[in-house]
Amino acid sequence: MLRRLFADQRGNAAVEFAFILPVFLMIFLGIFEFAGYMWVRNTVQFGTEEAARFAMANTDATTAQVANAARAKMTTLDAASLSVDVQRVVDDGTTFVVVSATYTRPGGFLSGLFPTDLTTATGRARAPLVQ
Incomplete structure (x- = not known):
């Protein structure tokens, strides 16, 4: 009876699929989570660089105007x-x-699984003000 049970191959694919599916979903959804973070981080960096360029072109601009x-x-x-x-x-x-x-972006469904903080994106730019 046991020999016949272990020799039976039916359902093999379903069991293997059940083992692989969670790993595949974690990788697949992790790609989207990380891509979302990188998009936000690049947007923040772009905004700071453009504001620094604005300050370079308008040396008399106030800090509020540069922030805006x-x-x-x-x-x-x-x-x-x-x-x-x-x-x-x-x-x-x-x-x-x-x-x-x-x-600070809302925590995603997989944020806690990454070794880095994916909720806070920072950007910094420095430009000389020449009169």
């Missing part, structure tokens, strides 16, 4: 979860504008 320029480039993100900081720093006689932004 950064936010204008990140309109696809939730404004309530976005913080933008603009500072003017003097280094060796040259004034630089430093634009930093942080966006």
Whole structure:
């Protein structure tokens, strides 16, 4: 009886599929989770770089105007979860504008499984202000 049970091949594919499906789904959904994070992170970085360029072209712009320029480039993100900081720093006689932004996105369904934090995306750009 046991010999006949172990020799029976019916249902083999279903059992193998049941073992492989969770692993495949984790990899597949992880790709989407990581891609979403990278899109947000690149958007934040792009916004800070564009705001630094705006400050370079408009050296008399206030920090609020530079911050608004950064936010204008990140309109696809939730404004309530976005913080933008603009500072003017003097280094060796040259004034630089430093634009930093942080966006906290909602935790995804797989965020806890990655070895890095996929909920906070940051961007930073530094540009000289030449009169």
